[in-house]
Amino acid sequence: MRLAARTLVGICTSVGLLAGPAAAQQSITVAAFPAVDEIVRAALPAWQQLHPTVAVKVVSRELNDHHTAMTTALSTAVYLPDVMALEVGYLGRFAQGAGLEDLARPPYELRRYQARFVPYAFEQASTPAGAVLAVPTDIGPGTLLYRQDLLAKAGLGEANLTGSWEGYVAAGVKIKAATGAYLLAHARDMKDILIRTGIQPGEGMYFDKDSRPLVTTARFVRAFELARAVRQQKLDARVTAWSSDWSEGFKRGGVATQMSGAWLAGHLNNWLAPSTRGLWRAAQLPEGAFAAYGGTFFAIPRLADAANKPLAWQFIQLMTLNRARQLAAFKSQDAFPALLETYDDAFFDEPLAFLGGQRARRDWRTAAGQIRAVQVHKQDAFAREVIDTELDKVLERGKAIDRALADAQRLLQQRALR
Amino acid sequence: MKHLRLSPRWAPYALLAPFLLLFLVFGLFPLAFSLYLSFQSWEPTSGLAAMHYVGLDNFAFALRDEWFWKSLANTGWLALASGLPQHLVAIPLASFLHLGFKRWRNAVVGAYFLPYITSSVAIAILFSSLFSTDYGLINLLLALLREVPLLGALLPAQAVDWLNDPDALKPAISMIVFWRYVGFNVVLYLAALQTIPPDLYEAATMDGAGRLQQFFHITLPSIRPMIFFGVTLSVIGGLQLFEEPFILTGGKGGSDQAGMTAAVYLYRNAFDFNDFGAASAMSWLLFLVVALLTWLTNRAFRPRTR
Numbered sequence: 001m002r003l004a005a006r007t008l009v010g011i012c013t014s015v016g017l018l019a020g021p022a023a024a025q026q027s028i029t030v031a032a033f034p035a036v037d038e039i040v041r042a043a044l045p046a047w048q049q050l051h052p053t054v055a056v057k058v059v060s061r062e063l064n065d066h067h068t069a070m071t072t073a074l075s076t077a078v079y080l081p082d083v084m085a086l087e088v089g090y091l092g093r094f095a096q097g098a099g100l101e102d103l104a105r106p107p108y109e110l111r112r113y114q115a116r117f118v119p120y121a122f123e124q125a126s127t128p129a130g131a132v133l134a135v136p137t138d139i140g141p142g143t144l145l146y147r148q149d150l151l152a153k154a155g156l157g158e159a160n161l162t163g164s165w166e167g168y169v170a171a172g173v174k175i176k177a178a179t180g181a182y183l184l185a186h187a188r189d190m191k192d193i194l195i196r197t198g199i200q201p202g203e204g205m206y207f208d209k210d211s212r213p214l215v216t217t218a219r220f221v222r223a224f225e226l227a228r229a230v231r232q233q234k235l236d237a238r239v240t241a242w243s244s245d246w247s248e249g250f251k252r253g254g255v256a257t258q259m260s261g262a263w264l265a266g267h268l269n270n271w272l273a274p275s276t277r278g279l280w281r282a283a284q285l286p287e288g289a290f291a292a293y294g295g296t297f298f299a300i301p302r303l304a305d306a307a308n309k310p311l312a313w314q315f316i317q318l319m320t321l322n323r324a325r326q327l328a329a330f331k332s333q334d335a336f337p338a339l340l341e342t343y344d345d346a347f348f349d350e351p352l353a354f355l356g357g358q359r360a361r362r363d364w365r366t367a368a369g370q371i372r373a374v375q376v377h378k379q380d381a382f383a384r385e386v387i388d389t390e391l392d393k394v395l396e397r398g399k400a401i402d403r404a405l406a407d408a409q410r411l412l413q414q415r416a417l418r
Numbered sequence: 419m420k421h422l423r424l425s426p427r428w429a430p431y432a433l434l435a436p437f438l439l440l441f442l443v444f445g446l447f448p449l450a451f452s453l454y455l456s457f458q459s460w461e462p463t464s465g466l467a468a469m470h471y472v473g474l475d476n477f478a479f480a481l482r483d484e485w486f487w488k489s490l491a492n493t494g495w496l497a498l499a500s501g502l503p504q505h506l507v508a509i510p511l512a513s514f515l516h517l518g519f520k521r522w523r524n525a526v527v528g529a530y531f532l533p534y535i536t537s538s539v540a541i542a543i544l545f546s547s548l549f550s551t552d553y554g555l556i557n558l559l560l561a562l563l564r565e566v567p568l569l570g571a572l573l574p575a576q577a578v579d580w581l582n583d584p585d586a587l588k589p590a591i592s593m594i595v596f597w598r599y600v601g602f603n604v605v606l607y608l609a610a611l612q613t614i615p616p617d618l619y620e621a622a623t624m625d626g627a628g629r630l631q632q633f634f635h636i637t638l639p640s641i642r643p644m645i646f647f648g649v650t651l652s653v654i655g656g657l658q659l660f661e662e663p664f665i666l667t668g669g670k671g672g673s674d675q676a677g678m679t680a681a682v683y684l685y686r687n688a689f690d691f692n693d694f695g696a697a698s699a700m701s702w703l704l705f706l707v708v709a710l711l712t713w714l715t716n717r718a719f720r721p722r723t724r
Contacts, residue, residue, distance in 0.1 A: 064669065071462055071692065072462075074462065074463040075463065075465060075466065076465075077465055077466075094463050096461060097463030097468065098461075098465075098468070099465060238582060239551070240668075242668075244546065244550055244553065245551055245552055245553065248552070303465060378692065381691055389675060393674060396583070396584065411485075414482070418693055418696070
């Protein structure tokens with residue numbers, strides 16, 4: 001019996017010794033949020049071919065939780081991942097601090113690759129001081145999705161929607177009268193697109209480069225006026241994005257148009273309203289406007305394990321500079337590529353069944369090239385909240401637009417430099 | 419065989435050590451760190467070294483911040499609208515259950531208590547569907563009631579936009595909070611009612627006192643300490659209200675911040691707006707408000723001496 005036990009211990013020890021080198025295998029951690037985590041996992045076989053001895057651990061959390069966890073990790077330098085995915089809406093607050101590697105500096109020298117990316121996306125991750133804190137991986141070119149059947153019922157065509165913003169609202173009146181459907185889900189959507197258009201180079205959406213609020217400028221006034229016109233004529237369903245009423249509105253044909261990122265067509269097709277396949281079409285935004293909705297970036301935390309940084313950088317290069325990986329993400333998750341050299345792929349010319357066979361990816365590609373970079377600011381999230389609140393007061397309580405914007409300006413001034 | 423023996427002198431410390439350790443790590447340290455942070459300006463994504471002392475600047479900012487006052491006003495409104503009815507309903511309900519459900523009392527109490535132990539996320543998701551403007555059951559029920567003569571005239575003429583209309587959001591949140599915690603208070607008052615000697619009621623009955631007289635002259639004075647306890651819990655809980663408004667408004671506070679309580683606002687200041695200094699200052703100001711109102715509650719329930 002003793003002999004057997006001794007033999008067993010010997011075997012275990014030998015196996016342990018043999019397994020030693022494998023146990024010492026290097027690994028990097030990638031922190032991401034839904035959809036991006038799937039894209040990262042799908043890239044792992046390609047990574048393993050390049051680095052058979054380096055494992056990749058993917059840590060995935062819900063979008064808000066992920067960014068909260070990343071804030072905590074950066075603030076304490078505990079449980080820092082080697083690679084961090086960032087959604088564009090959160091980029092401002094992460095870019096403000098000194099927690100991310102400046103990828104423009106050696107050994108990364110990201111500016112060498114700048115011409116390979118969609119210009120606005122690359123600029124968005126750059127600071128006024130010239131640092132580049134993240135690499136764009138996917139973008140969200142804005143598009144106008146509309147129900148072709150409802151337009152036809154109202155005797156309208158695409159040109160009625162896209163000629164001008166006033167024409168878009170007038171078309172909404174006819175759609176409502178002929179079909180009962182609302183022009184759009186919420187008047188706020190109108191404001192969201194209009195404040196994104198006409199931004200001057202070097203400006204942010206809400207603040208200029210010196211952190212002065214811009215919310216009393218003409219683009220905010222016009223955005224508020226058109227949103228108010230929509231509400232006054234009862235053209236919006238008054239439902240917020242991603243609510244159950246919002247998705248029901250799409251399923252039941254209660255909403256005729258939706259301005260959003262190109263990725264929404266994929267969401268509508270896959271889970272929001274698959275039964276409406278073939279009824280939707282995509283167009284450029286009204287009045288020749290081009291705007292971005294969403295986008296994802298990869299960054300390296302400055303205080304992450306220095307030994308892993310070269311591998312982290314190689315991983316980011318695989319995800320962002322590799323044509324095959326970018327196209328794979330586009331095909332599987334509707335992640336519109338930020339890498340320009342994918343734009344000649346035949347996939348862009350394929351008809352989309354959900355959009356009645358329309359070759360909409362070509363239009364989205366055109367839009368991607370036209371969008372201007374918008375400087376991000378630490379207080380963008382707060383500014384957005386303030387503007388939404390003031391718009392609600394205009395829409396719900398009849399507050400005068402100039403007073404609403406002046407109040408917003410005052411609140412933003414208090415916070416701009418905090 | 420030698421046993422490990424603990425000297426009687428050290429035994430209390432050893433036995434208390436696990437609690438003390440947990441309290442230090444998860445209780446005292448966060449409190450102290452939050453107090454420290456309230457005097458600092460900090461860009462959290464730059465690491466702990468990025469803090470710098472700003473004195474009372476965060477407190478001054480909090481006191482000047484319109485949204486902080488708005489969130490405090492929301493908190494007060496919600497605490498009152500959800501807290502007061504909890505007790506006004508729980509006390510007579512507990513009396514009724516105490517007298518009327520001898521055998522099935524525990525089952526009925528269990529049913530009332532169920533919302534209290536149900537996950538807040540599940541509750542908020544369920545109520546989000548119930549409060550849906552076009553497809554929700556509550557508006558459907560209101561539409562049916564509108565058909566009833568007389569009653570219909572008292573109800574809103576159109577479907578209520580519960581979660582987007584600032585005027586409807588607060589009542590919607592209050593309804594959920596009331597529904598959730600009324601059972602907890604019923605259990606408290608039932609426990610108190612069981613301590614009242616039955617002899618008192620027998621004597622009162624013999625003296626010709628009716629049910630209502632017994633309720634006001636025996637039941638209410640006897641459960642006064644429990645009312646004090648329950649109201650104090652409601653005041654503290656109401657002023658710290660977070661989960662229900664947070665989940666119901668998608669973490670944003672709702673249209674016109676009508677559902678943004680002080681707890682939600684200070685969380686948002688820290689994690690949405692990255693201003694941990696202001697958030698910490700606000701949390702200490704909120705603590706002062708809670709302490710003041712708890713002291714006032716204590717004064718209100720103090721035994722009167724003639």
